[in-house]
Amino acid sequence: MTFSVCANSTGTVVGAFDYGCYAFDHWADTGSTNRFRSFSIPGNTTFTAVYRDTCQQPSGTSSISVNSLLLPGMTINGMYATLWQNGVMLESCFTACTFTVSGTGTYQVEVSDYASYTFNHWSDGTMTRVYTVNITSTGSSISLTAMYNSG
Numbered sequence: 001m002t003f004s005v006c007a008n009s010t011g012t013v014v015g016a017f018d019y020g021c022y023a024f025d026h027w028a029d030t031g032s033t034n035r036f037r038s039f040s041i042p043g044n045t046t047f048t049a050v051y052r053d054t055c056q057q058p059s060g061t062s063s064i065s066v067n068s069l070l071l072p073g074m075t076i077n078g079m080y081a082t083l084w085q086n087g088v089m090l091e092s093c094f095t096a097c098t099f100t101v102s103g104t105g106t107y108q109v110e111v112s113d114y115a116s117y118t119f120n121h122w123s124d125g126t127m128t129r130v131y132t133v134n135i136t137s138t139g140s141s142i143s144l145t146a147m148y149n150s151g
Helices: none
Strands: 009-013 022-027 037-041 049-053 061-070 080-085 088-094 097-102 105-111 117-122 130-135 141-150
Touching: 022 097, 061 105, 080 097, 088 097, 097 105, 130 141
Parallel strands: 061 141
Antiparallel strands: 009 037, 022 049, 061 097, 080 088, 080 105, 105 130, 117 141
């Protein structure tokens, strides 16, 4: 994406966000993993966001995919999801997306409401918006689907 700004401008790049299999990793010029960045530039400048393909599962990792459906079953994309462990948010993404986790452990996936879309339940019947995932061995692929109501 290209943005035009006046020379000697300052500001903040809105951010590099995740989509589908592609997760923001870092900025090419600084190595920073902060998806938002401030800038002060004298002239034409290019910012390059480097992404990783989360659909290619690295050795020693597991994946947690998050999808969203509008009841009675129409796919909706762009619902905000977060990955937590021990009360610390590790990552966020917009559905449909995949989190890659290392090793084994217990994680929580939380989805948010947006506009007229409200969380109803997970496809396995779990009613709480925070879903606990137990990874017992690496190489696991877990798929979650959040079901939403509209209106």
